[in-house]
Amino acid sequence: SIRRAICHRLPRADRLVTVSRPLADRAFELGFPADRLAVVPNGVDRGVFFPRDRSLSRRELNLPDGRLILFVGRLEAAKGVVDLLQAFDQIAPSAPDLFLALVGDGSEMARCREAQEKWPGRVFLPGAQSLPEVARWMAACDVLTLPSWNEGTPNVLLEAITCGRRVVATRVGGIPDVLSTPALGEMVSPRRPEELAHALSRVAREHYDSMTIAACGAPDWDTSAGLLYQVLRSAYDGTALPRELLAGFGRMV
Known part of the structure; x- marks a missing residue:
């Protein structure tokens, strides 16, 4: 073996x-x-990933005002994409200013498109993007989420923190080592959409200093x-x- x-x-x-x-x-x-x-x-490539103005990034991406949850990665069940869509279904009805963007491609794209149809104007699916565009999406978001079932030490979390953005991720693999302090975000159990929904709802609305978060970057x-x-x-x-x-x-x- x-x-x-x-x-x-x-x-x-x-x-x-x-x-x-x-x-x-x-x-x-x-x-x-x-x-x-x-x-x-x-x-982390600090020439690409660094703190920048959230409002400007949203205008560049033609995104509305409000609170934006961002996922970056393969659109696969093991990445927690279905769990994330279920979590958004739970919080979206009572939070009309909350939006979800899933940057990437994969076998769950069809289910993501169903969510886009269910929540018109609130779910964004830009597909796979270059690293500079990923950094722009990170700058535009309020919180990045990675609800994977298993992980190593995901660079997407290091990049988000270096951009000055808080994170909600599952307590698996090397993620607890990355989220070494509560100031950087929250951890949840894998495959628990309700727990994920509560954490996303909280973190997306909490005010924080981006430069303080970025100082903890990779x-x-x-x-x-x-x-x-x-x-x-x-x-x-x-x-x-x-x-x-x-x-x-x-x-x-």
């Missing part, structure tokens, strides 16, 4: 790099030595690459990993 193969090969590695603490925790549980285990977070790719270089250099030289790459592993070191 894959698990057996991983367990067999892990001890042979001079270094193991993960993109989140939960993955590092798992590697440690499988027996990988803490002093050879590093976390190097993914980076490093740029040059910084991420620099950290990875330090790991590779330590393996080549046979020296200890820099302590900052081991930070956050209190029970490991």
Whole structure:
């Protein structure tokens, strides 16, 4: 099995790099030595993803005033798209100023179009977009949501936070590591549309400072690459990993 193969090969590695603490925790549980285990977070293109004026972005996209919930990703059931549509059905009747945009494509597009017909003028389906356009949609939204059933460490959350936008996402994979403080948003259980609806309704209406959120964003790719270089250099030289790459592993070191 894959698990057996991983367990067999892990001890042979001079270094193991993960993109989140939960993955590092798992590697440690499988027996990988803490002093050879590093976390190097993914980076974000800060030339594309950065805080910008919400009203201006909405005018550029011809979006109405109100509160905008944004999903970016594959339109698949496992990404929680159906759960999101059900959640919107629950909150839309009592919140006429609430809108939903789903940026992407996938097998659930037909169901998304049904929602668009059910809520005319309130559900937007621009399809798959380039990264600069994704950043524009992020700037236009009030909250980004990712209600996936399972995840690794999704870059879309890192990008949204770097744009200064709060997040509602499921408590799976590396997401708790990304949403490390309640100021960044809320986490919900997967496959729970009602719980998702309540969280989206709250977060979409809460006022927050975009620059404060953006300050918690991911490093740029040059910084991420620099950290990875330090790991590779330590393996080549046979020296200890820099302590900052081991930070956050209190029970490991």
